[in-house]
Amino acid sequence: xxxxxxxxxxxxxxxxxxxxxxxxxxxxxxxxxxxxxxxxxxxxxxxxxxxxxxxxxxxxxxxxxxxxxxxxxxxxxxxxxxxxxxxxxxxxxxxxxxxxxxxxxxxxxxxxxxxxxxxxxxxxxxxxxxxxxxxxxxxxxxxxxxxxxxxxxxxxxxxxxxxxxxxxxxxxxxxxxxxxxxxxxxxxxxxxxxxxxxxxxxxxxxxxxxxxxxxxxxxxxxxxxxxxxxxxxxxxxxxxxxxxxxxxxxxxxxxxxxxxxxxxxxxxxxxxxxxxxxxxxxxxxxxxxxxxxxxxxxxxxxxxxxxxxxxxxxxxxxxxxxxxxxxxxxxxxxxxxxxxxxxxxxxxxxxxxxxxxxxxxx
Ligand SMILES: Cc1ncc(COP(=O)(O)O)c(C=O)c1O
Numbered sequence: 001x002x003x004x005x006x007x008x009x010x011x012x013x014x015x016x017x018x019x020x021x022x023x024x025x026x027x028x029x030x031x032x033x034x035x036x037x038x039x040x041x042x043x044x045x046x047x048x049x050x051x052x053x054x055x056x057x058x059x060x061x062x063x064x065x066x067x068x069x070x071x072x073x074x075x076x077x078x079x080x081x082x083x084x085x086x087x088x089x090x091x092x093x094x095x096x097x098x099x100x101x102x103x104x105x106x107x108x109x110x111x112x113x114x115x116x117x118x119x120x121x122x123x124x125x126x127x128x129x130x131x132x133x134x135x136x137x138x139x140x141x142x143x144x145x146x147x148x149x150x151x152x153x154x155x156x157x158x159x160x161x162x163x164x165x166x167x168x169x170x171x172x173x174x175x176x177x178x179x180x181x182x183x184x185x186x187x188x189x190x191x192x193x194x195x196x197x198x199x200x201x202x203x204x205x206x207x208x209x210x211x212x213x214x215x216x217x218x219x220x221x222x223x224x225x226x227x228x229x230x231x232x233x234x235x236x237x238x239x240x241x242x243x244x245x246x247x248x249x250x251x252x253x254x255x256x257x258x259x260x261x262x263x264x265x266x267x268x269x270x271x272x273x274x275x276x277x278x279x280x281x282x283x284x285x286x287x288x289x290x291x292x293x294x295x296x297x298x299x300x301x302x303x304x305x306x307x308x309x310x311x312x313x314x315x316x317x318x319x320x321x322x323x324x325x326x327x328x329x330x331x332x333x334x335x336x337x338x339x340x341x342x343x344x345x346x347x348x349x350x351x352x353x354x355x356x357x358x359x360x361x362x
Contacts, residue, residue: 002113004048008121009057011035016147017130024133027169029309030141034167038120038144038269043111043353044159051116053123057167064152066158072148074103075202077308078265079139079170080125080361082132083349088125088140088361091266091347094117095265100144100202106200108157109146117144120165125361128167137172141309172310174222180316180330181305183238184216185225185288187321191236191260193229198236205262209239216357223305225288231262233287236260241310242267245286246335247294256283266306266343269357273342279335291318295325301335312340 014035015023033056040051069071076096080088097117104111126131134138144165148158148331174181189212192198197205212224216239223241226357228234236255237243242264245253252274257263274281294300300304303315318328327333345351349358 002048002116004113004116006038006040006120007052008123008127009052009054010127024131024169024224027133027138027171029170029173030168032169032239034131034140034169036124036127036167038124038163038165040112040116040120040163041149041257042161042163044110048110048116048163051120053127059162059164061149064151066098066146066148066150066152067112069153070148070155071202071204071207072109072158074107074108074109075145075203076100078142080121080132080142080177081139081307081348082134084097084361088129088132089347090121090125090359092219092269093121093359096144099263099265100146101330103200103202104146106197107202109148110161112146112163114264120144122361124165124167129362130165131169133169133172134169137177139170141168143168143171147270161166168232174313176331180314180332181222182220182317183223183225183305183315184212184219185318185320186212186215186227187232189215190232191226191239192227194258194260196260199258199262201262206239206356213239216307219319225318227288229285232286233289235288235291237262238305241305241307241313243315244270244304244306245291245300246304246333250279250300252279252281252335253286254281255285264307266308266311269343270306270339272314272355273339277342288320292323292325296329300301301328302335303327304336312336312343320324357362
């Protein structure tokens with residue numbers, strides 16, 4: 001247990017009910033921010049200190065801060081959900097705390113204590129509780145991150161860090177929450193390489209993915225499918241989501257975790273729920289050629305993306321330089337719909353959770 005405690009300095013002038021209601025009418029994703037944020041500082045030799053919940057404001061940063069030059073930065077993404085009794089709950093915040101620690105280790109950063117991480121999420125949800133949407137697709141998205149704040153020029157791990165968490169009232173990530181997405185297979189750009197940082201949630205991975213994302217957008221696609229860096233054959237994941245394939249015999253398959261795939265908490269939850277529902281789930285490599293051939297032969301009936309932001313989003317059409325293919329009629333399939341229902345019911349507390357994933361905040 002860490003002894004880090006958060007002092008609360010409530011916002012002196014929170015937005016009014018009317019202002020908040022206007023902002024939350026159609027929030028989109030990641031555009032509407034709450035009144036508060038969490039901040040904590042770290043210095044080598046001193047550890048974590050000055051932890052507080054305070055008014056959301058700009059962060060003063062020295063222009064030589066290491067993060068601005070060497071991108072020593074990590075982040076997380078998790079949601080608080082409105083429950084039927086008017087309360088709120090988090091979904092597996094301990095798993096995000098653990099992944100945040102592992103990301104910090106990979107980026108040679110100071111680990112943030114896992115219990116303090118969960119405590120910070122709970123405190124932010126409590127103080128900004130009026131920002132949690134009560135719409136079916138709405139939630140409060142929490143974005144913890146850590147940056148190297150030490151001012152120096154020189155390539156070495158920094159000795160000072162800043163931990164911050166902001167919160168955003170969000171609706172669904174994709175425009176049509178019940179529709180399917182079209183994905184672009186990136187043949188030129190890769191996201192992560194063996195030995196690299198693909199399994200860490202660091203900003204650099206996303207910076208490296210943006211040229212591919214821009215290419216996808218220009219092709220009318222919502223997301224990128226990244227292939228492995230060595231052979232450009234094996235499907236790894238999407239730009240911000242893991243991927244599952246559903247076969248006509250009812251089997252599910254997802255690429256196995258490696259140091260070039262982000263270990264998604266939704267991915268892990270889907271595997272558990274699918275197995276409990278009696279489905280066979282294989283964590284095995286799958287090539288883009290096999291995907292195309294299996295769709296054409298009718299062996300593959302569904303594919304879906306999954307992640308905190310996307311929940312479970314079926315993939316309708318796959319586009320690439322070579323050719324395009326469409327899965328079924330490009331509508332949400334029964335397996336994706338069923339798993340989504342099981343997951344969402346646990347997240348929102350409308351079903352019994354036997355896993356300890358649903359964590360009530362108030
Ligand atoms: C690259 C990438 N893969 C997968 C995921 C899904 O992870 P999770 O289910 O923990 O949100 C995300 C989102 O965080 C991501 O950015």
